[in-house]
Amino acid sequence: MSRVDFSSLDAAGLNLQAVFDLSALPAELRAALDPQGRHRRLLLIGHGGRTLWEQVKAAGLASEHPIDDFTIAAVRDWFAEQLPDRAYELVYPGDGPIGLQALGRLAGWHHESPFRVGVNAEWGSWFAYRAVALTDAELATTAPVGGGSPCAVCSGQPCVVACPAGALADKDFSLQKCIAYRRQPDSRCRITCVARTSCPVRPEHRYDDAQIAHSYSRSLAMIERWGG
Ligand code: SF4
Numbered sequence: 001m002s003r004v005d006f007s008s009l010d011a012a013g014l015n016l017q018a019v020f021d022l023s024a025l026p027a028e029l030r031a032a033l034d035p036q037g038r039h040r041r042l043l044l045i046g047h048g049g050r051t052l053w054e055q056v057k058a059a060g061l062a063s064e065h066p067i068d069d070f071t072i073a074a075v076r077d078w079f080a081e082q083l084p085d086r087a088y089e090l091v092y093p094g095d096g097p098i099g100l101q102a103l104g105r106l107a108g109w110h111h112e113s114p115f116r117v118g119v120n121a122e123w124g125s126w127f128a129y130r131a132v133a134l135t136d137a138e139l140a141t142t143a144p145v146g147g148g149s150p151c152a153v154c155s156g157q158p159c160v161v162a163c164p165a166g167a168l169a170d171k172d173f174s175l176q177k178c179i180a181y182r183r184q185p186d187s188r189c190r191i192t193c194v195a196r197t198s199c200p201v202r203p204e205h206r207y208d209d210a211q212i213a214h215s216y217s218r219s220l221a222m223i224e225r226w227g228g
């Protein structure tokens, strides 16, 4: 079993890592990720809090996808440093179907929130999936993070109350209401999600405004592109 040191990823802000035994994953996930059964382990990498954005800014990448480009370089450096003789395949970032939230659930990172972004007790909603790598190295697997869903003990559900579109008012999230509201010229959600920023869990990890704007302006651009 190979033990590895994640400290260089931590320093880059890629401070969430989960190692899965591919053979123990649900068959449909495994089949989509490694159809030929060439690998032994899956490494799920995420970021929690603000460090990644600070590192991306410090790197000064002039690219259309600075977070992805930074992440890819950092993960490749990490494999070169820790597992120089082992084969690996970076399957995300990329276009293939990965099932990030399903992996996040298995890692204990993802609990459903009313506004559809995952939430957990350690980072609130201020974390995200950044990379998925497959490797033939027999890395030691990690245990799922405990802690349960903060929504289960949330008083008053301030996120639901705060959504100006009422998109969280019913049992199921209304993507239609959310999108229709976000597209309005005077929407408060063009470059943020008011529900998300109203969640009181782990406010110390909240992204800075520029990172929130970066993320939500990208999703709004996609809405505008596909919504006609
Ligand atoms: S405000 Fe409460 S219900 Fe909403 S995401 Fe946060 S913990 Fe969950």
Ligand code: SF4
Pocket: 115, 162, 163, 164, 165, 166, 167, 168, 177, 178, 179, 181, 182, 189, 192, 193, 194, 195, 196
């Ligand atoms: S982006 Fe705005 S409209 Fe959509 S769920 Fe968040 S608060 Fe509601």
